[in-house]
Amino acid sequence: MTSFQSVLFEHPEPGPAPDRAAAPDYFGDLHLDQVLDALTEGREQYELAPFFHAPLHDADAVHYRHEVLRDLERPEVHEVVVAFARAMQTMRDHLATVDKLHYRLQKESWFVDAVAVYCDAVEALARGLAGSGPESRALRGLADHVAAYLESDAFTSLRSEAGAVRQAFAEIHYEVRINGARVTVGDYEGEPDYGAEVEETFARFQQGTVGDYLMKLHDLADMNHVEAQILGCVERMHPEPFARRSELRARRGGYLEETIARFDREVQLYLAYLELVGRMREAGLSLCYPEVSADSKETAVEETFDLALARKLVAAGETVVTNELHLRDPERIFVVSGPNNGGKTTFARMLGQLHHLAGLGLLVPGGSARLFLPDRIYTHFEREEDIETLRGKFEDELVRVHDILERATTRSLIVMNESFGSTSLDDARLVGTEVMRRILDLGALGVYVTFIDEIATLSATVSMVSQIVPEDPAQRTFKVIRRPADGRAYAWAIAEKYGLTYDRLIERVAA
């Protein structure tokens, strides 16, 4: 066998897997819990949360994942993996049915189906991987592993035994006559289809589509005793395939190969994320592979957005506003000010998300991105439900900020939002400036959302301002930039808006 073990980690750590990783405490502040919920919806069984909780700190480990994602973005590779995952799910469903059922013959039938699905899935995976030529270290390793497994005796014998049994069963075509209480079972002898004769008689009246009167006869996986008796008759008519099937189940209980099972789970993190990426891209948004570095703090992201918010807006069919952000040495901190509800908090959250997602080795929101891999992310968001006195709340905030500054290093990312809003302007200005100075001294990266303009004037900061529509202050753009936009002449703008200028009309009518 080959050395491949995991599609997420090139060198899985010995000892306990990172499965135990709990959510970092900034998770909720950054709305990453919402992103995780979106990813795991319908995928609960794979237990993906631990993987999503634990960012990597090494550029090569990030690249290992980027390679896989790039492979999976190619439709031919993606199809192969998705089909495999779907088949494995079907197999598990079959096995669950085996456990639920009561009649032995039924259990055996579902078991053989599960084996057949598994064999097909593994073969299709091997064929698909060979055919689509993945380039990532992980998927090449997996391809080698699966190819070797296919040649193994364990697999080939499993495959041929299950195939033979299923073939024999497919050939059974029987007939039941019901006359009063008497039931007779025999083999089908080619009598004509009655329904077809009726349809033919009335064929001349065919008028397009009509209703469907096929009753939904609720069909349980289970059998009643009459069905079981009929099946018993069929078994007596064809004893040999039934015997072979029974023997197969007794002998082949543990057929599932361990590395393949692990791949089936781990690759779901990628598939889930790419699904989300796909939805965002359909809505016209960009996500990209960030250039990551554990050394340089130069930061540049174009057309980026808050992934959690965008997910909701896209689902509701609303527009998502994108922003850009740049930090050039020696700049370290974004200071965001401007009107309320103008996208300031979203901007701060976005910066945190970008770094967490980049650390996970995933694509990040944006047309292009260059990001630092922090050792740790710290967030400080105002706790809204705090009903303490102002003084108590202010002190509480100070304690938490102090705690962050104690633990943060020069390699950390600090996201401060609306801090010190619960004290007097003078106090806020004083403390805010002081905290800011300490973050700057630390050399950490960060964003600081504030209503205090002065903080934006400190060196090594970049001032960002949330924008409103000049003519209509009630309307927000959710753009956080440095310059306001300007308007246009009303009537023409509106005609253009409706696509009713000469040129647009010619285009539209011709279309």
Added chain:
Amino acid sequence: MKVFLLHPDRDVEIKPELRDELLRAMASGDLMAIVHARRDWERRHGDEQLPLPPVEDALARDLELDTLWQAMAAGDEFVYETAKRVVLSSLHDGDEIAYRQAVLRDCLENRDVVRRLYELSVQALTSERSTISLWRGAGPDVVLRRSVQVLRLYMDVLRQLRDVADEQAGGFRSAGFERFFRMLRDELSDEYVQTVSQRLDELEFKHGVLESARLGKGDKGRDYVVRRPYEQRWTERLPFRNRGSSYGFTIPSRDENGFRALEELRGRGINGLANATARSADHVKSFFGLLRLELAFYLGCLNLRERLDAKDEPTCMPTPAQPGGYELTATSVYDVCLTFHLPDRVVGNDLDADGRSLIMVTGANQGGKSTFLRSIGLAHLMMQAGMFVAAESFRADVTAGVLTHYKREEDATMTGGKLDEELRRMSEIADAIAPGSILLCNESFASTNEREGSEIARQVIRAMLDMRIRVVFVTHMYDLAHGFYAQQLDTALFLRPEREEEGRRTFRLLEGEPLATSYGQDSYRRIFGGEPDAATPARRGRRATVVEGR
């Protein structure tokens, strides 16, 4: 068996935008479905009409089509709904129009026979009520029993239809009716009727049911199919003649679950057969449904004609011209909807606009401009439905579509500004319109100042003309109208209301240069009884192309 009375080669074809639940119910012939579709609509929308898509909705409002449909319906809701959809689903081919015109002529000459056919279709559809009804959860057995009953009733009406064909076909000359009657005679022979009756008898299964099956998932039986036994009486005793290897069992008489299971098993086989039988019944029902639907349109035409005859208003079969020639000639074309609101006959206009792609109408309010615009739209629409039109003669291009853009009164539900609303509607038109259409505009873009309105209108008109769309534009905007007049286009025709001495209005239109003043002075004179101080002398238009209607 196809009705094909509205199109030579297909069932009634309604524009996709107008194919709603109600139409499906009407075409299926299912009376309950019609009731449900209506009730469902009322539950959700109260008294409102079924909604039309935006472009058709504008057309209906602007041309007051509801009046036309009401006249066609003469109180029959089914005819109303049919007329509405067929009138809005224009034909675009001269031959198809001719096909329908011929069928309509037959109808006008054989009114009683056509009404009899309609009644037979309704009789067949209502007969279903006398059979057992399907309840929720009724098994395949019930479906089968009922379908057999229904089919027996339908066969009875089909025989009556064939009798009508045998007796009356001679009085019909159109290709549509000739084919229809021939089909009834060919397809419903005595021999066929006999075969059907035998089939229906067999479906009662006096000797038990034989079903084939395979082993599916979890060894459950699947693909149950009811089989016709090779030899009924013999197999009764020896079900499987070629093999000794058959096994069996008998359900003990006290095993109720066993009998229930057996019944269910029988149902699995019967299911497909019951479906086939029920679908057959539905197909026959749908034949009656379509017959009723297609005849309902012609019935509507008969009703309309009778109303117009009673007022002594003229009608004619129009002449559809090849698309793209910009032909449009009419004598005494009048507003068929207006006439139902007036005690007297209405004023018609004569028009010779052959070769003119732009017709621009300017001038006084109350001068008959809107009525004229509506009469042109209605005539096009009725011609392309295969109907007679309200005129003494009418000849025009078969258009790709009739679209309207009228100034709207303030609307309480309106969001955004008035200009916004007008532009939104024009934008909907831009999405729907195709080259070869005719666009009727009434005071479009008058909701902003004249300079801006003119500029937007100019762009729209130029673009439409360049896309081979005929535009009839009624406007007050002198800047706009005169701009086009100054270009001296051969392809443009300018009309304005005739103004007789004393300022009395005749509601007729004449060819003439757009005038800078509207006839506000007329109103002034009417109300104040004297000349306004700065009256502008109006130049009389040339009375050549457009003359008095009657």
